[in-house]
Amino acid sequence: MKRLYRLLAAWSILFLAAFNVATAARAYDVIPVSDPETLGFSPSRLARLAAWQQTQVDAGAFSGAVAAIARNGKVAYLQAVGFRDRAKTIPLQSDAIFWIASMTKPVTSVAAMMLVEEGKLDLAAPVFRYLPEFKTTAVAVEIRDPATGKTDVAYEPQRHPMTVEDLLRHTAGLIHGVGKAKVDQLYVRHLYDKAGVFHRDRSLADVVSELARLPLAHQPGEVWDYGHSVDVLARVIEVASGQAFDQFLEARLFRPLGMTDTGFYVPEASQSRLVDPPADNWIGPPDSVLADVTRPTRLFSGGGGLASTAADYLRFCQMLLNGGELDGVRILSPATVRRMTTNALPPDIRFAGYAGGAVGPLAGSTWGLGFAVRSDPAWSAVPGSVGSFSWMGASGTWFWVDPAAQLVVVHMIHASGGSGPFKRMVRNLTYGALRVPDQGIPDPVAGASSIDADTLAGYAGTYRFASSSARDRQEYPEFGGLGIDVAIKDGVLKVVSPSRDMPAAKAGVLSGDVITHLDGETTRRMSLSEAIGKMRGPVNTTIRLKIARTGLDAPIELAIVRAVIRRTEGTDLQVAVNNGKLQVEDKGALPVLDFEKGAPIAVVPLSRDEFFVDGGDHTRLAFLHDEAGNVTSLVLNPGPLQITGRRIN
Known part of the structure; x- marks a missing residue:
């Protein structure tokens, strides 16, 4: 009876998906609202994102960018800057198609959890239940000859067989093979060299069978190491569902969610919207195999094969923020989404490999089932509040979802080195554009307009802020x-x-x-x-x-x-006295609230220690003193959403 119920539930989902395909795109409107202030954004500060992107286009960091920002279930911002082609002759449009690389992984993870909910996939089951070729996969152990210092590889059996959950959380022992260790070189020689098997004319089953012949780099469950786990997971999905992976995604995710421009191949009719990759050697194996989405492929890589648009991926993220539902189509239960976006790693896990410094204690984050999740309230590579979740692609694409702020951000670029050099600006410009609820400007106290020169001079100095918004709290531990x-x-x-x-x-x-x-x-x-x-x-x-x-x-x-x-990373505000008035100017890399570089603003006194900007978003300022009366800090917008800068000179 329970199995019958699951089957009926699955049929119901498919029926709802088919019924809602015609209306899905209309219900969640990707056209931005006419007034982003209704969603809590300052239009002038939101415009800083496009201005910054243009500076990067002009500098040659990337040819173009598309940013999409949604809040409270509505789109506040969707804009393209720059060009679609490397030659910078074709203007970029907001419906541009990007190869999203490892942003494929969260999609694959959602697909797997759909099968878990239907009882077709068991997270605790060994992978060899679905892929028998992994039953005898050995674990490589690098040994060093103490006499010569030379290293070699020995092999030992898996102490605990890798599970489906290990694939989702990158603890399976599978790697990409980009390091210098002996086991990394085994991956390179076997998968990526000219005689290897990681090619678009090989099926997912072919490639995964070859992966099973390679040793694991770690004992399953003991080490977080980014690698081919999600490619193997995609093959598990094929076996558990009885469908080719691309067909499963199209029928169960893309059509129901109205993701009309997402897939492993960009049809010829849509290739006029496809963004050129950079000209230099910006990616390595296996990405160099997957980046060409202009022709059909047999390799439906769950780890990095998809192309998509900012609007399509925004729909995917909004479904997650909604607890697994969009436009009346339920993809996952709220409980499953919570499980995927909370810590799934054991407390004694070791971190190895790479991933742009986005996971682990140094990054202030952990890993769920398919996502990096912010875990440190003071400092994190994942934007937003604790519990925000995100991931990125080698191509430069990046997204995050902040449940506390009801915020989704998708940033699409193709850039050498990926999204790493640009993350800080995108996150700060986004959160910095959120307005503090208007508390009104109090009446100045008597004598506020006649603060003596010595007092004003005491405020002059540089104040460093770790973040441009308290909603994305970054502190100086x-x-x-x-x-x-x-x-x-x-x-x-x-x-x-x-x-x-x-x-x-x-x-x-x-x-x-x-x-x-x-x-x-x-x-x-x-x-x-x-x-x-x-x-x-x-x-x-x-x-x-x-x-x-x-x-x-x-x-x-x-x-x-x-x-x-x-920690010293942050942005600076310079406070100075000019013609008997206090003025403030941004001197760091990030604009903060009303303040920008090259545009000093005279602030109006409210009391001896408090001032405000008479214009813009009326940013309020309060200077703090130590017991000796020395000014130590500057607080912007005092209250629940205040941000504090410490005086550095």
């Missing part, structure tokens, strides 16, 4: 540490870079060093969060490091005293 960025690469704890004039750099730590021990404890099995936790501690306390350095036979042992570490 202070802690005792070494001033060192580290990562787990090739299975070891490596120094990415020591910060200048910080304890590690002063002690002689260099980029590329391998930290083998912390206070006598081996780092070999430590997670990244454990290693960072050990390196941090009370200021003026000592930690002992043992380091292996290329070219040296013996390890280096250092005793380093922890110092105060402060």
